[in-house]
Amino acid sequence: MKELNQLLRANILSLSPYSTARDEFQGTIGTFLDANESPFDNGSNRYPDPRQRNLKSVLSRIKGVSSDRIFVGNGSDEAIDLCFRLFCNPGLDNAVAMAPSYGMYEVAAAINDIEVREVWLDAEFRLDTEQLLAACDERTKLLFLCSPNNPSGNSLPAQQIQQITKRFDGIVVLDEAYIDFSSAESALARLDTMPNLIVLQTLSKAWGMAGLRLGLAFAQPAIIEYMSRVKYPYNVNMASQQIAIERLQEGTEGNVKLICIERERVRAALTAFRAVERVYPSDANFLLVRFRNDADAVYTRLIDRGVIVRNRSRVRGCERCLRITIGTCRENDNMLGIISQIDG
Numbered sequence: 001m002k003e004l005n006q007l008l009r010a011n012i013l014s015l016s017p018y019s020t021a022r023d024e025f026q027g028t029i030g031t032f033l034d035a036n037e038s039p040f041d042n043g044s045n046r047y048p049d050p051r052q053r054n055l056k057s058v059l060s061r062i063k064g065v066s067s068d069r070i071f072v073g074n075g076s077d078e079a080i081d082l083c084f085r086l087f088c089n090p091g092l093d094n095a096v097a098m099a100p101s102y103g104m105y106e107v108a109a110a111i112n113d114i115e116v117r118e119v120w121l122d123a124e125f126r127l128d129t130e131q132l133l134a135a136c137d138e139r140t141k142l143l144f145l146c147s148p149n150n151p152s153g154n155s156l157p158a159q160q161i162q163q164i165t166k167r168f169d170g171i172v173v174l175d176e177a178y179i180d181f182s183s184a185e186s187a188l189a190r191l192d193t194m195p196n197l198i199v200l201q202t203l204s205k206a207w208g209m210a211g212l213r214l215g216l217a218f219a220q221p222a223i224i225e226y227m228s229r230v231k232y233p234y235n236v237n238m239a240s241q242q243i244a245i246e247r248l249q250e251g252t253e254g255n256v257k258l259i260c261i262e263r264e265r266v267r268a269a270l271t272a273f274r275a276v277e278r279v280y281p282s283d284a285n286f287l288l289v290r291f292r293n294d295a296d297a298v299y300t301r302l303i304d305r306g307v308i309v310r311n312r313s314r315v316r317g318c319e320r321c322l323r324i325t326i327g328t329c330r331e332n333d334n335m336l337g338i339i340s341q342i343d344g
């Protein structure tokens with residue numbers, strides 16, 4: 001890996017970040033006449049903690065990672081965008097990403113005027129390390145991996161992630177949005193050994209907080225510090241911070257177990273349909289399902305009956321495929337019932 005100073009954009013290295021009133025005085029007791037807030041207490045009249053210290057301390061306990069290695073953003077999308085803004089000079093640098101995968105990497109790159117080079121997974125959605133590294137050149141600053149991957153649902157072998165991170169000169173961004181549904185271990189356990197790794201997780205999926213918009217990034221403290229300097233000062237609002245602290249303390253294990261049990265039940269049911277060619281293995285809370293004939297016809301029938309799934313059949317490598325999120329037992333039965341009518 002290159003030195004962090006060689007990877008960061010020059011303007012980011014020399015940035016003097018905005019200093020908020022709450023950065024300059026961090027006590028909680030006193031008469032606060034420093035932030036031009038309204039003095040009338042209605043529960044929302046004060047600015048939120050720009051450093052999200054209480055939320056990070058709860059996350060630190062749950063994830064087993066120190067607070068100075070945690071970034072909290074307005075969804076993972078903010079962390080993805082910040083990766084481009086920190087490391088990629090618009091119009092000059094590039095990023096390499098495995099494909100098919102999450103669409104936001106490309107959108108964030110396009111907004112930042114960064115070329116993305118896609119390295120396509122094989123028919124079993126496996127990644128070729130040599131092909132991936134061959135797509136990189138001296139202007140490749142970021143490498144995007146997603147495991148478990150969206151939309152294929154499979155995980156990359158831990159060893160492969162380690163190898164790629166070791167051999168790549170720039171920053172590896174590993175998106176673990178679905179890691180809580182996986183039997184594979186998170187790369188967080190090995191964060192200390194990989195200084196050029198940024199692990200993304202989210203509270204949107206397993207934790208059931210998609211509406212609060214909370215994305216997490218984990219990396220060495222120097223990277224987290226630069227992300228914090230570049231983010232909007234109050235990027236996570238007070239309500240999100242407070243509710244997340246409560247939900248995190250409640251835990252999510254029971255729900256995750258239920259989803260995983262349902263996933264295997266739905267897999268078995270789908271596999272038995274004649275119309276289904278294949279249900280791909282999944283470490284996530286969705287199944288990628290390939291139909292023998294027309295996926296569009298199944299998609300439309302489901303829509304007509306009020307069940308909405310994601311039509312991925314126009315994505316390269318996902319021809320005739322629908323991506324079906326695992327819902328409650330009843331929701332899944334409803335979906336299965338509609339497909340069985342087509343099947344019969």
Ligand SMILES: *Cc1c(COP(=O)(O)O)cnc(C)c1O
Pocket residue numbers: 074075076077078102146150175177201202203204205210213214215
């Ligand atoms: C859903 C998802 C996310 C989560 O995005 P948020 O902005 O945190 O809601 C991130 N990465 C992948 C691959 C996803 O599928």
